[in-house]
Amino acid sequence: MRPETRWAYVFVLPWLIGLVLFQLGPMLASLALSFTEYDLISSPEFAGTANYARMAQDPKVAVAIGNTVLYTALHVPLAITLALGLALMLNRIGGRGAGVFRTIFYLPSMTPYVAVGVLFLFLLNGQAGMVNQFLGLFGVEGPQWTTDPDWILPGIVLMSLWNLGSTTIILFAALRNVPAELAEAAMIDGAGAWARFRRITLPMISPALFFVVIINTIASLQMFDQVYAMFFGNQVTQQASGDSALFYVVYLFQQAFQFLHMGYASALAWVLFLVIALITLVQWKLGGRLVHYEAGERA
Amino acid sequence: MSRSAAAVAAMLLLTACGGVGGPSRPAGESLTTMGFGLPDEIATVRVDAFKKAYPGVTVRINEGAFDEQAFLSAVASGNPPDVVYLARERLGSYAARGAIQPLDDCVSRESIPTGDFYPAARQQVRYDGHWYGIPEFSNSIVLIVNDRAARDAGIDPASVDTSDWDRLAELARKMTRTDGGKVERFGFNPKLPEFLPLWAKANGADLLSADGRTAGLDGPAVVEAMTYANRLVESQGGWKRLKAFVDTWDFFGARNPFAEDQVGMMLGEQFLVSSMAGTTPDVAITVLPFRGRDGQPVNLVGGNAWAVPKGARNPQAACRWMKTMTAAETWIAAARARQDKRTREGKVNIGTFTGNARADETIFGEIVRPSGKAPFDAAVRTIRAVQPAGFVVPQSPAAAEFRKAWEDAGTRVLLGGQKPADALGRAQAEAQKAIDGAAS
Numbered sequence: 001m002r003p004e005t006r007w008a009y010v011f012v013l014p015w016l017i018g019l020v021l022f023q024l025g026p027m028l029a030s031l032a033l034s035f036t037e038y039d040l041i042s043s044p045e046f047a048g049t050a051n052y053a054r055m056a057q058d059p060k061v062a063v064a065i066g067n068t069v070l071y072t073a074l075h076v077p078l079a080i081t082l083a084l085g086l087a088l089m090l091n092r093i094g095g096r097g098a099g100v101f102r103t104i105f106y107l108p109s110m111t112p113y114v115a116v117g118v119l120f121l122f123l124l125n126g127q128a129g130m131v132n133q134f135l136g137l138f139g140v141e142g143p144q145w146t147t148d149p150d151w152i153l154p155g156i157v158l159m160s161l162w163n164l165g166s167t168t169i170i171l172f173a174a175l176r177n178v179p180a181e182l183a184e185a186a187m188i189d190g191a192g193a194w195a196r197f198r199r200i201t202l203p204m205i206s207p208a209l210f211f212v213v214i215i216n217t218i219a220s221l222q223m224f225d226q227v228y229a230m231f232f233g234n235q236v237t238q239q240a241s242g243d244s245a246l247f248y249v250v251y252l253f254q255q256a257f258q259f260l261h262m263g264y265a266s267a268l269a270w271v272l273f274l275v276i277a278l279i280t281l282v283q284w285k286l287g288g289r290l291v292h293y294e295a296g297e298r299a
Numbered sequence: 300m301s302r303s304a305a306a307v308a309a310m311l312l313l314t315a316c317g318g319v320g321g322p323s324r325p326a327g328e329s330l331t332t333m334g335f336g337l338p339d340e341i342a343t344v345r346v347d348a349f350k351k352a353y354p355g356v357t358v359r360i361n362e363g364a365f366d367e368q369a370f371l372s373a374v375a376s377g378n379p380p381d382v383v384y385l386a387r388e389r390l391g392s393y394a395a396r397g398a399i400q401p402l403d404d405c406v407s408r409e410s411i412p413t414g415d416f417y418p419a420a421r422q423q424v425r426y427d428g429h430w431y432g433i434p435e436f437s438n439s440i441v442l443i444v445n446d447r448a449a450r451d452a453g454i455d456p457a458s459v460d461t462s463d464w465d466r467l468a469e470l471a472r473k474m475t476r477t478d479g480g481k482v483e484r485f486g487f488n489p490k491l492p493e494f495l496p497l498w499a500k501a502n503g504a505d506l507l508s509a510d511g512r513t514a515g516l517d518g519p520a521v522v523e524a525m526t527y528a529n530r531l532v533e534s535q536g537g538w539k540r541l542k543a544f545v546d547t548w549d550f551f552g553a554r555n556p557f558a559e560d561q562v563g564m565m566l567g568e569q570f571l572v573s574s575m576a577g578t579t580p581d582v583a584i585t586v587l588p589f590r591g592r593d594g595q596p597v598n599l600v601g602g603n604a605w606a607v608p609k610g611a612r613n614p615q616a617a618c619r620w621m622k623t624m625t626a627a628e629t630w631i632a633a634a635r636a637r638q639d640k641r642t643r644e645g646k647v648n649i650g651t652f653t654g655n656a657r658a659d660e661t662i663f664g665e666i667v668r669p670s671g672k673a674p675f676d677a678a679v680r681t682i683r684a685v686q687p688a689g690f691v692v693p694q695s696p697a698a699a700e701f702r703k704a705w706e707d708a709g710t711r712v713l714l715g716g717q718k719p720a721d722a723l724g725r726a727q728a729e730a731q732k733a734i735d736g737a738a739s
Contacts, residue, residue, distance in 0.1 A: 128547045198594045241710075
């Protein structure tokens with residue numbers, strides 16, 4: 001082995017140790033736990049595939065999957081469309097204002113998720129929340145966002161759009177890398193704004209779009225903090241929503257720490273991992289057809 | 300797989316969920332608590348009493364509310380606190396799984412006078428014939444009436460009688476006030492689904508058998524109670540609207556729902572009354588017993604308890620701590636400090652309601668003095684009067700699942716998703732399955 005390679009391994013070693021100790025090791029252990037009955041206190045007892053079989057018969061799992069998938073289907077396109085709109089606006093701002101606006105757009109990302117959850121519980125309150133007060137200005141009687149099962153999920157999607165900072169900044173960076181001469185050439189050829197956006201901008205930023213679609217999808221499927229703070233933080237809030245806000249990871253957490261079914265929770269975690277891996281794989285395959293890489297390579 | 304390896308793996312499985320019991324320490328004369336804080340003189344005086352009695356024990360109080368994830372992680376990793384402060388209703392689940400230790404030896408070795416505790420508190424800290432906790436405070440449920448709302452409805456607030464369910468429903472409707480689509484006053488908040496055990500008891504039914512092994516959620520009296528309480532809510536505007544309104548209330552502040560005329564009547568724990576005595580001593584309320592349909596007071600009692608986790612390093616000090624913190628003499632000293640402080644501040648003191656009947660005798664017989672604020676002085680008498688009627692939902696090996704089953708059923712009914720009989724039938728199946736599974 002060449003000295004440079006040895007040194008490369010030395011530098012990578014801290015990360016490798018962390019990966020094995022805190023990621024791979026626990027993942028494998030949780031895989032083993034998913035085949036056991038384990039309550040955190042007593043020794044695990046082998047249960048075969050009982051936990052996986054139980055998932056198929058557990059109606060709450062179906063509810064949690066339904067809520068999570070619906071949320072993902074609503075959140076991801078909305079968040080990326082809005083973030084792209086914000087990034088396009090940022091891209092048009094020049095001078096000193098650009099930095100200020102970039103900072104302002106990113107600030108919500110710095111807000112703790114739990115604080116955002118609690119804040120939106122107030123904003124979305126059907127009786128006195130500012131969202132309904134705003135709708136009232138237009139003569140619209142707003143729904144009971146936090147107590148009506150039909151409106152709880154849309155309310156959560158609305159809340160999720162608060163934090164678009166990271167996605168916006170990634171797309172903004174991609175927009176900055178679109179060569180101006182391409183748009184100029186298209187203009188000379190008579191291309192309008194929409195045609196330039198569709199034929200030049202979108203293909204040029206498609207790798208970034210592909211990336212944010214994947215990370216937003218994964219984050220949506222793992223949604224926990226805000227929803228838990230809003231609807232499951234204490235007994236009183238739990239009573240308000242029924243199963244309307246029961247997301248998959250929330251249910252996983254309840255099984256692990258509320259009901260002490262750690263083996264079952266491990267099985268739930270592994271199924272989520274496999275589903276996310278599968279979705280990412282599908283996205284990757286689809287992305288290969290849709291994403292344009294300047295160097296000519298494709299995903 | 301070894302248990303400790305499994306525990307570490309399980310903790311790391313959910314990486315978003317950190318927190319254990321603190322750094323390792325050598326065993327010795329130290330005592331670490333979890334779930335307990337020092338917010339006022341009731342806590343500090345008692346802690347000082349322990350430090351004075353056992354000066355060789357170093358007390359480490361990890362302030363903050365009980366967090367089951369942190370607690371279980373600490374127990375599983377073999378680094379638990381010595382003593383934990385938690386809601387009594389949780390004890391059964393933890394006892395059944397061995398997360399907390401039986402305290403029979405502690406009780407006999409330290410001669411803890413368990414006969415001093417109220418019967419309901421005593422029952423709630425026992426599981427399978429063993430002591431698993433030592434009770435602290437005792438919360439009673441009373442009916443708090445907004446005098447103004449009662450007079451608006453043409454009734455003397457002192458004459459409100461919850462045993463006549465038809466008249467109660469009529470009164471609730473009269474007290475409710477709406478403006479357009481908005482609720483301005485919630486006539487009668489029955490506190491569903493949280494107080495379903497109280498409504499069931501008022502109708503002569505228990506949710507769980509005395510041994511904690513047989514659920515009775517789908518019994519006709521329970522279904523009738525749920526149906527009635529749900530109709531109460533429906534007749535006042537429906538749960539979705541009312542819950543959103545309740546979420547805007549400032550329960551413990553100067554703008555509490557009684558001071559703001561946002562509620563006509565409400566079932567609530569006595570600490571709501573205590574809070575109002577501090578924040579709004581001139582509020583016009585009448586505190587009454589909640590009576591069952593047979594006319595007798597019904598009182599669902601709750602509160603916290605001390606327990607010793609599995610693997611606690613200093614169980615002896617923990618036992619002495621629990622004894623000292625809940626002894627009649629300690630409570631009396633704390634109550635005296637509270638009375639002195641409130642007197643100096645010119646504030647109303649309705650007393651400290653403990654799980655120790657002997658302490659309460661002295662506190663309310665010798666220490667708490669009439670404040671001159673008639674509603675609160677009368678409230679003290681009412682709360683004292685309902686204490687003997689206290690009952691609890693018995694401990695069960697699946698206490699958390701059991702509670703979740705009936706709470707979810709209540710929520711489904713309130714949200715219009717299911718009829719009471721169907722919701723409670725499903726809850727019965729879920730609860731019994733969980734109990735059977737945990738007991739096997």
